[in-house]
Amino acid sequence: EVQLVESGGGLVKPGGSLRLSCAASGFTFSSYNMNWVRQAPGKGLEWVSSISSGSTYIYYADSVKGRFTISRDNAKNSLYLQMNSLRAEDTAMYYCARDLMVITSSLGMDVWGQGTTVTVSS
C-alpha cells in the first residue's frame, strides 16, 4: 500500500524550532518529487515547499523562505521539514504529499499523508 506518515508535530513557543518527518512506503520514494503543504485551522491549503527526487531542486513559499528547510533521505525513504523561528501564523496541519509524475511533468499531488499538527503559542 502506498503510504505517507507524518510525525514530529507539537506545541512550540514563538521563535522555537521543530522538525517534521514523513515516512514513505509502498513506492520507490527516490523517484518522486515531494512536497509539504499546510492548512491553518479553518483555512485553505497552502503549499510550503518542494524538493526534487534527487534533492537538486528545492523551492519555498515566500512565507517560509529563510526559516524552513526541506530535505530528504532516499536511503531511509523519508522527507523532512526543519522549521525555525516559528511564528503564530505557522500554526497548521502539515501534510507531506507526493508529486504525480506523468512522463517528466508534475501534474498534481496524488498521495497525501494524514498530517501532523503544529501549534505555535506561548
Added chain:
Amino acid sequence: SSELTQDPGVSVALGQTVRITCQGDSLRRYHASWYQQKPGKPGQAPLLVIYGKNNRPSGIPDRFSGSSSGNTASLTITGAQAEDEADYYCNSRDSTGNRWVFGGGTKLTVL
C-alpha cells in the same frame, strides 16, 4: 501573478450538475489539478480528483471532469451526490513554473 481565485461557496441540488471554477494567469500555461477535502474530520487529507487536461485517478467516479479555457479551469460534477459535499481546491504551477499554488477553496453544498 501567482494567485488562483475560486468562489468561496457553491450549492447544487442533488442529482444536478455543478461547475466550480478557478481563475489565474498561470492557468494559461499550466493545467490545474483539483482536490476534494471533506471537513469535520481532523486531519482529513485532500484527495486528488482531477489532474492534467482531464484525467481522473483510479477510483474517482466519472461524474467528475475537468476543463480549461484561457485563464479559467473548471471542475464539473455531473449528477452531484450527497457524498460530494466537500471543499474543493484547485492547484497549479505559479508563473515561474517552479512553485505550486492553491486556490482559496470552494465549499460545495449539496441540497
